[in-house]
Amino acid sequence: MVDRACRIGAKVLGYPVLGEDADLPGLIQRHAVQGLVAAIGDNARRAEMVERIRNLCPGMPFPAVIHPHACIGAGTVIGAGTVVMAGAVIGPDCRIGEFCLINHLASLDHDSVMEGFSSLAPRVATGGNCRIGAYAALGIGAVLRHGIQVGEHAVLGGGALALDPVEAYAVSYGVPAKKIRERKLGDSYL
Numbered sequence: 001m002v003d004r005a006c007r008i009g010a011k012v013l014g015y016p017v018l019g020e021d022a023d024l025p026g027l028i029q030r031h032a033v034q035g036l037v038a039a040i041g042d043n044a045r046r047a048e049m050v051e052r053i054r055n056l057c058p059g060m061p062f063p064a065v066i067h068p069h070a071c072i073g074a075g076t077v078i079g080a081g082t083v084v085m086a087g088a089v090i091g092p093d094c095r096i097g098e099f100c101l102i103n104h105l106a107s108l109d110h111d112s113v114m115e116g117f118s119s120l121a122p123r124v125a126t127g128g129n130c131r132i133g134a135y136a137a138l139g140i141g142a143v144l145r146h147g148i149q150v151g152e153h154a155v156l157g158g159g160a161l162a163l164d165p166v167e168a169y170a171v172s173y174g175v176p177a178k179k180i181r182e183r184k185l186g187d188s189y190l
């Protein structure tokens with residue numbers, strides 16, 4: 001793995017730290033790397049890093065990474081670079097864009113859509129036919145009623161219950177969820 005915040009030679013979860021992102025072109029050649037995973041939780045930070053790596057290593061694939069204990073319904077399509085973690089359940093005929101993050105035990109019900117770089121924190125639950133806009137982040141345990149649309153770059157706080165559409169570029173939370181304030185592109189939420 002590569003991580004600017006770690007010392008080269010350190011181990012993280014048993015994986016040796018080989019360098020930082022700037023070292024990737026050389027490391028890819030030396031280790032015959034076939035694909036990369038952007039393991040960054042914050043949606044905007046993940047997008048910045050993917051863009052940087054695409055410039056450094058053009059054409060390098062980012063496969064979707066799906067834990068063997070995730071359940072994926074028939075007809076669901078998952079985009080490149082998306083990470084689906086243990087215990088996640090994705091219903092049938094969903095469309096998941098590129099570089100999304102679907103965390104432990106999150107559940108996305110049938111015919112729902114996640115646009116690129118959006119995320120579900122652990123134990124998020126949605127009804128069917130929901131649409132989660134690009135870069136939107138649903139906080140831990142948040143719930144969407146069926147058919148709810150979440151605007152791009154929105155943040156829905158932990159434990160929120162969205163019964164109405166969630167405005168783009170807004171932080172909303174509560175039961176039922178209400179808009180609390182605006183947010184700017186890339187504002188941190190973790």
Ligand SMILES: CC(C)(COP(=O)(O)OP(=O)(O)OC[C@H]1O[C@@H](n2cnc3c(N)ncnc32)[C@H](O)[C@@H]1OP(=O)(O)O)[C@@H](O)C(=O)NCCC(=O)NCCS
Nearest residue numbers: 121122138139140155156157158159160171173174189190
């Ligand atoms: C919504 C969120 C981004 C707001 O963060 P914030 O603006 O920094 O809010 P603060 O922590 O400063 O809290 C401000 C007030 O809002 C309340 N508040 C914050 N998040 C809340 C939530 N989700 N539900 C209800 N109240 C909340 C706080 O209790 C506090 O109330 P107070 O002023 O009466 O003390 C954040 O709380 C959140 O839920 N982030 C998601 C985190 C997550 O899912 N992590 C798991 C990732 S794997």
